[in-house]
Amino acid sequence: MTNDTVKQALRDLFPDPEPVVEEPVAEAPAEGEEEKKPAKKKEEPRPNGVIERDHAEHGYDIDVQCEPGELLAAVMIIDKAGFFLESITGVDWIKEDQLESVYDFSRYDFDTCRVVIRTRTPRSEPNIPTISKIYPGASWHERETHDFFGIKFEGHPHLIPLLLPEDADFHPLLKDFKP
Amino acid sequence: MSGPIQIRSDETFTLNVGPQHPATHGVLRVKMQMDGEYIVKAETVLGYIHRMHELMGENRTYPQVLPNLSRLDYLGALGYTHGHVLAVERAAGIEVPERAEYIRAITVELNRVASHLFWFGAFVMDLGGFTPLMYAIQDREHILDMLEAVTGSRLTYCYYRFGGLYNDVDDDFIAAARAFLPRMRKSLKKYDALVTGNIIFRKRLEDIGPISAEMCRKYGATGPVARGAGIDFDVRKNEPYSVYPEFDFDVPVYHECDSLARYKVRMDEMEQSLRIIEQGLDKLPDGPIMPKKKPKLIKPPKGDYYQAVETARGSFGIRIVSDGTKNAYRFKLRSPTYSNMSLFDEACEGMMIMDALAMMGSLDLVIPEIDR
Numbered sequence: 001m002t003n004d005t006v007k008q009a010l011r012d013l014f015p016d017p018e019p020v021v022e023e024p025v026a027e028a029p030a031e032g033e034e035e036k037k038p039a040k041k042k043e044e045p046r047p048n049g050v051i052e053r054d055h056a057e058h059g060y061d062i063d064v065q066c067e068p069g070e071l072l073a074a075v076m077i078i079d080k081a082g083f084f085l086e087s088i089t090g091v092d093w094i095k096e097d098q099l100e101s102v103y104d105f106s107r108y109d110f111d112t113c114r115v116v117i118r119t120r121t122p123r124s125e126p127n128i129p130t131i132s133k134i135y136p137g138a139s140w141h142e143r144e145t146h147d148f149f150g151i152k153f154e155g156h157p158h159l160i161p162l163l164l165p166e167d168a169d170f171h172p173l174l175k176d177f178k179p
Numbered sequence: 180m181s182g183p184i185q186i187r188s189d190e191t192f193t194l195n196v197g198p199q200h201p202a203t204h205g206v207l208r209v210k211m212q213m214d215g216e217y218i219v220k221a222e223t224v225l226g227y228i229h230r231m232h233e234l235m236g237e238n239r240t241y242p243q244v245l246p247n248l249s250r251l252d253y254l255g256a257l258g259y260t261h262g263h264v265l266a267v268e269r270a271a272g273i274e275v276p277e278r279a280e281y282i283r284a285i286t287v288e289l290n291r292v293a294s295h296l297f298w299f300g301a302f303v304m305d306l307g308g309f310t311p312l313m314y315a316i317q318d319r320e321h322i323l324d325m326l327e328a329v330t331g332s333r334l335t336y337c338y339y340r341f342g343g344l345y346n347d348v349d350d351d352f353i354a355a356a357r358a359f360l361p362r363m364r365k366s367l368k369k370y371d372a373l374v375t376g377n378i379i380f381r382k383r384l385e386d387i388g389p390i391s392a393e394m395c396r397k398y399g400a401t402g403p404v405a406r407g408a409g410i411d412f413d414v415r416k417n418e419p420y421s422v423y424p425e426f427d428f429d430v431p432v433y434h435e436c437d438s439l440a441r442y443k444v445r446m447d448e449m450e451q452s453l454r455i456i457e458q459g460l461d462k463l464p465d466g467p468i469m470p471k472k473k474p475k476l477i478k479p480p481k482g483d484y485y486q487a488v489e490t491a492r493g494s495f496g497i498r499i500v501s502d503g504t505k506n507a508y509r510f511k512l513r514s515p516t517y518s519n520m521s522l523f524d525e526a527c528e529g530m531m532i533m534d535a536l537a538m539m540g541s542l543d544l545v546i547p548e549i550d551r
Contacts, residue, residue: 059269059485085399086487087513091500104485104496104513108396108405108412114485137398140521148233163226163550172234173509 060104060114068119068128071103075131078105078115086114088131088141090149092123094175099126099151121151130156148173191219194532198227202305202536205546209523209539216531221524229550236510241267241477242341244510249335251514252548255294256336257287257326258490259548264339265420266486266497270479271341278466279343280422285356285459286326286338288452292363293322294491295445295452298543302442303374305540306383311374318366325355341477343469356460360453367449375446384439388538390526391436398522402493402515403448404542407441409434414489425462426455438541445543478505492516492543514548 048070051063066074086104093100103117121128130153132139142153143162150171153159161168171177197208206227212220232251236244248263249256261283268275296319300312323333329348330338338345374380390400392408405412413430415423431447433440479501487496493515500509519542527535 057269058483059266059487082396084396084401085518086494086496087399087498087511087518089498089509089511089513091509102498102511104498106487106494108410109417114418114487116483116485135397135399136525137400137518137521140517161226163229165226172231173237 055114060116062113062115063118064115065118065120068121071117071119072129072131072134074117075103075134078117079134081107082109083107083115085135085137085141088138088145090145090151090173092149092173092175093120094123097123099123099149101128101145101151103131126151127154128152129154132156147171150174190214196536198224202539203546204301204540204544207520207544207546207549211532211535213532216533218527218530218532218535221527221535223520223524225550227550228547230547232551233510233512236507236512238506240505241479241507244507245339246335246337249337250547251512251551252294252490252492252545253334254297254545255290255491256334257290257330257338258488259495260336260339261287261421262486262488262490262495262497264341265488266484266499267341267477267479269486270482270484270499270501271474271477272479273342273473273477274470275342276467276470277422277464278347279468281459281463282344282348282468283339284422284426285348285456285463286329288455288459289322289326289356290336291491292449292452292456293319293326295449296322298445298491299370299374302540302543303380306380306537308374308377308380311370314366314369314373318363321355321359321362325352325359328352328355340469342473343467347468353460353463356456360457363453364450367446370446375443381439383534383537384437384442384541386435386437387534388438388526388530388541389436390441390522390538394522394526398525399518400493400522401518402489402491402543403441403444404493404519406430406432406444407541408436412494414487414494418487420486420488422459423455426458428452428454428458438538441541441543476505478503487513490515492545492548493519512551514551516542516544517549517551520544520549 046065048065053060053063055061064074083105086106089102091100098120100118100120105115107113119128128151130142132142140162142156143159145151146159147161147164148171191212191214194211194213196211197203198206208224210222210224211218232247235247245260245263248259251259296315300315303311327333329346329352330336390404390408392410395405395408395410409432411430411432416430428451431444433443481503482501484499485496487494495515496513498511499507502508
């Protein structure tokens, strides 16, 4: 489905230091700079970088994982390539003591190319820079993710509850949430 | 007319549209700061009908979540359940027999026409014309009757199963669908003559409520909103799923970016849906509606799966993060109107309130689907 040229262009968008890993299973060691932040090492964590996925199997083509600090740079590249923002959400990896924030981007033209950008942050201090300055539409998505997971999007102009009541102080999608 | 605010006084006041207001078609609230008739700033307040479907998706098994999906959007429910079954089929690797795929496409398109019909009636009523709603509901009634006969419900369908369908269609359904097509085509002509050329209607919509292609991109707008802004984007074409590649249909696109363009897109889309239904009925193969081999307990392998479908309102996405158990680890619903509505705050700045409400109508909002 996906046009190879788009894929190649995207691979070029994420040059070093992130290595291109062809097989999702094969764990290529990331270069030193990426590895600095020590992820919890019980199960071998996925290294940062770009992974190509089979669209038929997963529903997206490019899977990027980066540090919160690199997020803005990655999103700016995506923005320049003409992608639109599909959604932002979170995943609570309680076993690894991490919160993941997932960004989906897609394109309007025929070359389907869904790009997923993930970034992980420790559960105790879930801080991720906001991308609402690049994509204003991210504002609602980030507020929703803040509602559900308590991820703080630094620099967000209006980070108040969107879907939950205005005085809500709980985050229902955290795995240790008790109603 | 829209455009920059002509007269600016120092005095502004706050106006609450909603949460109980006929123009918002549900419990949506927009806090507007007004300067006379002009909107200075608007802030949408959501959450009045938030039910946390995503948490329910984690607490229940995959089949148990199925009825939840049709509670998202009560006007085009089949499209959403379609998304869910496709996502789980993708994750768990379940094959779907061809007949089931065709019946799904036919019923989804019927549901799309029903949804657009109701929108058409309600939209024209927003603008002050009451009669078209009656016509539209009459036509929609035929569709609901047909769907009720096969699915067992009129609005909140739970018709699709993982791998197939709950119930096969009978000859009555096929005959009714065939009879429906010419009737609906006649009705579309009637609507066109009755409404599209109406001078009052056009004056309320033409060049009003501009939503540019760039704005759509920044906010992630999809569906008729994007297609009214000249973006040729339809998930059925761009990221084909089910049997849509087998059908010959066009994606209507208008470049005017105004409320009228979004109206025209939906009116043209009904005709395209009828074409799909017609081809589906012609090609409908015989065979089973459920696969021979299907896992008793659905446990998708570990992983992260995304499935997008084109519903009546735009691109609806489901993300399933599976940890290999019978419940989803994470169940994310990307609803199209959520993104479409998020641009409203910016788009309506400087507009007159009546124009803004007309634009809101042209976005085709279904509030339970925004709030989930």
